Amino acid sequence: MTSTTAALNRFTCVTNDYREMRTQLKASSEELDRLKQQRAATLQSSRDAGQRWRQLFKDAGGKPGKKVRELQAEEHTLAGETEKLDELIGELAPRVEELRHWTGQMRGQHVTSLHLTRREMAAARLATAMDAVFDKPEGQELLEALAQRGESLQQEVLEDSKFLASLGFDGHESKIPGFMGRITGDDRRKIAAEVVKRKRGLVADVVMKRLEELGDEHPRFDDALAAPLPPLACEQ
Numbered sequence: 001m002t003s004t005t006a007a008l009n010r011f012t013c014v015t016n017d018y019r020e021m022r023t024q025l026k027a028s029s030e031e032l033d034r035l036k037q038q039r040a041a042t043l044q045s046s047r048d049a050g051q052r053w054r055q056l057f058k059d060a061g062g063k064p065g066k067k068v069r070e071l072q073a074e075e076h077t078l079a080g081e082t083e084k085l086d087e088l089i090g091e092l093a094p095r096v097e098e099l100r101h102w103t104g105q106m107r108g109q110h111v112t113s114l115h116l117t118r119r120e121m122a123a124a125r126l127a128t129a130m131d132a133v134f135d136k137p138e139g140q141e142l143l144e145a146l147a148q149r150g151e152s153l154q155q156e157v158l159e160d161s162k163f164l165a166s167l168g169f170d171g172h173e174s175k176i177p178g179f180m181g182r183i184t185g186d187d188r189r190k191i192a193a194e195v196v197k198r199k200r201g202l203v204a205d206v207v208m209k210r211l212e213e214l215g216d217e218h219p220r221f222d223d224a225l226a227a228p229l230p231p232l233a234c235e236q
Contacts, residue, residue: 025099029234039085046078
């Protein structure tokens, strides 16, 4: 199994776990909303029944007629239903918050895994493309040309008065024979590092110029790797 296949498999597993968790959250959140709506409607109906029997009772001069008693019973029944709904809501609400917490954790893993997988796949594609380039005669010619160009870089560094000034030398010292043998080991390492930096810059400059020519036509990841899953409203 290649590293890219392993990364893609990990991403798929993490994403499936995230999907499953947020499916549970969505179902529980919707049920909680339904219970809350039912509670609000039941509570309002109980209050309405209470207002009606009280008004009828007053209008009848304090005589508790049949309708008054029916509305009283309805008020009490609905009040009891409201209490039962409160109990159900009290049990479900913490569960929804727990699911929301774990869904958030899994979303973070999903996003992290997405970025890691894209990075590994892009790196593998780059390595394959580079191997393909350098396996061709044109690739070998490029390497040889870069090596030849790189041979002159140390002398260019030693002639760079601005760089030498950063090391504490004036522009003439490097022209004196035996300059590299007289300077400290630390300065030699800094000069060597600058040479390596400029060698890498040779490649970077060429590649960056070609990349700029692509403009906005950069290759994009497809399907599941295109972007993180959009969060559901219940995840907020």
